Amino acid sequence: MAFKCAVVGAAGGIGQPLSLLLKNDPLVKELSVFDVIPLAAGVAADLSHINTGAKVTSHHGFDGADIRAALTGCDVVVIPAGVPRKPGMTRDDLFKINAGIIKGIAEAVADACPKAMVCVISNPVNSTVPIFAGVLKAKGCFDEKRLFGVSTLDIVRANTFVAELKGLNVTDVNVPVIGGHSGVTIVPLLSRTTPACEFTQEEAEKLTHRIQNAGTEVVEAKAGAGSATLSMAFAGARFANSVMKAMNGEDITECAYVYSSIQDGVSFFSTEISLGKEGISKINPIGKVSDFEQKNIDIATDALKANIAAGENFLSA
Ligand SMILES: NC(=O)c1ccc[n+]([C@@H]2O[C@H](COP(=O)([O-])OP(=O)(O)OC[C@H]3O[C@@H](n4cnc5c(N)ncnc54)[C@H](O)[C@@H]3O)[C@@H](O)[C@H]2O)c1
Ligand SMILES: *[C@@H]1O[C@H](CO)[C@@H](O)[C@H](O)[C@H]1NC(C)=O
Ligand SMILES: CC(=O)N[C@H]1CO[C@H](CO)[C@@H](O)[C@@H]1O
Numbered sequence: 439m440a441f442k443c444a445v446v447g448a449a450g451g452i453g454q455p456l457s458l459l460l461k462n463d464p465l466v467k468e469l470s471v472f473d474v475i476p477l478a479a480g481v482a483a484d485l486s487h488i489n490t491g492a493k494v495t496s497h498h499g500f501d502g503a504d505i506r507a508a509l510t511g512c513d514v515v516v517i518p519a520g521v522p523r524k525p526g527m528t529r530d531d532l533f534k535i536n537a538g539i540i541k542g543i544a545e546a547v548a549d550a551c552p553k554a555m556v557c558v559i560s561n562p563v564n565s566t567v568p569i570f571a572g573v574l575k576a577k578g579c580f581d582e583k584r585l586f587g588v589s590t591l592d593i594v595r596a597n598t599f600v601a602e603l604k605g606l607n608v609t610d611v612n613v614p615v616i617g618g619h620s621g622v623t624i625v626p627l628l629s630r631t632t633p634a635c636e637f638t639q640e641e642a643e644k645l646t647h648r649i650q651n652a653g654t655e656v657v658e659a660k661a662g663a664g665s666a667t668l669s670m671a672f673a674g675a676r677f678a679n680s681v682m683k684a685m686n687g688e689d690i691t692e693c694a695y696v697y698s699s700i701q702d703g704v705s706f707f708s709t710e711i712s713l714g715k716e717g718i719s720k721i722n723p724i725g726k727v728s729d730f731e732q733k734n735i736d737i738a739t740d741a742l743k744a745n746i747a748a749g750e751n752f753l754s755a
Contacts (some may be wrong), residue, residue: 440467440491441682444512444551446505446543447519449473449481449498451667452559452674456518459675461485461492465682471496472508473519502546509550513685516588516678517543520560522665525657533562537752540566544573552579555681555717556586559674563587563619563695564742568706568749571697576753583717586681587695589619589708590673591666595652596626599645604635615649616709616724617738618745619695624650625738629728642730684713691722700724701735704742 443460447453448471460466469492471482482496497508509515520536540560547556552574560566567587574580592615601608612632617625626649628637637645648655656666677692684690695708698721712720727735 439686440465441513441685442466442468442470442511443492443514443516443678443682444470444472444509444554446472446508446515446517447560448496449475449477450518451522451664452518452670454481455668455671456516456674457481457485458488459671460516460678461488461494462490463675463679463682464491465679465686466492468493468495470508470512472505473498474500502542505543505546506550509546509554512551512554514555514557514678514681515547515551516557516559516674518559518670518674519543522561522667525662530562533565533748533752536560536562536566537569537749540569541573541753544570545577548574548577548579552577553581553584555584555685557588557674557678557681558586559588559670561620562745563589564623564706564745565749565752567695567697568746569753571706572750572753581717582697583719585697586677587619587706587708588674588677589615589624589693589695590677591670592619592624592626592649592652593693594669594673594676596628596645596649599648599652600628600631600635603641603645606633606635614710615693616707617735618708618742620653621650621741622734623738623741623745625731625734627727627731629731630725639730642728646730646734681713681717684717684719685715687715689714696721701739704739704746706746707739707742 478498486494596613597611601611614627617623680690690713698707701707710722
């Protein structure tokens with residue numbers, strides 16, 4: 439079975455290549471391209487000439503009716519809408535702007551496609567996902583099995599950096615990355631890399647630091663022209679594809695930042711999750727980790743407490 443998929447923020451740096459990858463995904467039967475800016479229509483026209491099965495439709499505009507029209511009937515909604523980080527800007531600075539954008543999109547999802555699988559890319563994911571959940575709760579349609587903060591880029595990066603260091607075939611490498619999705623909340627579980635790898639303490643520290651700060655490498659290299667877009671589009675398309683494969687009955691495991699009681703003191707946490715026809719079928723326990731990883735999990739949990747509160751306070755303000 440194939441699905442109707444929307445990209446919200448489709449005219450942006452992430453949105454355009456993400457839309458391209460979804461247009462090329464055989465599991466997508468209709469791609470609904472939405473952005474507030476009119477360029478959405480151009481992106482859709484361009485994509486519509488590609489001879490793959492997905493039918494392309496488009497909507498744009500600031501009126502709530504436009505996004506609701508784009509979302510109607512969608513099975514999967516992928517959201518890279520917002521403002522990207524510029525040099526010198528922290529994910530905190532982004533928070534206020536993107537929080538308002540996410541709130542509006544969540545209201546539209548609640549009205550137009552409350553059963554859709556929702557994949558949030560807009561940063562800071564550690565707060566935008568709690569905001570999204572809060573809006574859906576207020577609208578009486580929050581299903582914790584269907585809301586995902588997309589942290590896949592951290593796994594994609596970890597796989598790449600580990601394969602480079604160890605001389606492995608990168609397509610075979612998998613490094614689970616748990617916790618949150620920025621700075622110290624990103625916790626790679628290098629000890630659980632498959633195929634099994636040994637790391638010295640120095641290698642583990644260097645790799646962990648690089649994975650946590652990889653976004654900044656791209657921001658600095660683009661020198662004012664934006665943040666990670668192409669690698670993020672790849673990661674977002676991979677995650678959406680996994681969600682759709684699972685909706686078709688395949689057993690799939692991905693890491694994602696979700697509503698979870700796995701970690702004491704925080705209501706959202708990223709761990710490996712099993713996906714099924716109805717979204718999350720099981721949140722896997724953290725499992726065995728090294729002492730270094732456990733220390734990083736504790737640091738991440740403390741930081742996330744403040745981040746989640748920031749999301750909740752934004753809604754109650
Ligand atoms: N999760 C991750 O790993 C990750 C990685 C990189 C970037 N990001 C985040 O993704 C977001 C987008 O980044 P980008 O580089 O594509 O930015 P961009 O500015 O190039 O694109 C954002 C797009 O969102 C649109 N937009 C703004 N408000 C909207 C709304 N209310 N509804 C629909 N569309 C709206 C804009 O018109 C623009 O086309 C940022 O928040 C960025 O921080 C996340
Ligand atoms: C890497 O692994 C993939 C999948 O297992 C395989 O298709 C590919 O040929 C391998 N590449 C190399 C260079 O060995
Ligand atoms: C650890 C971390 O920095 N995470 C970000 C999550 O979102 C909040 C905003 O509420 C920021 O404080 C953090 O930068």
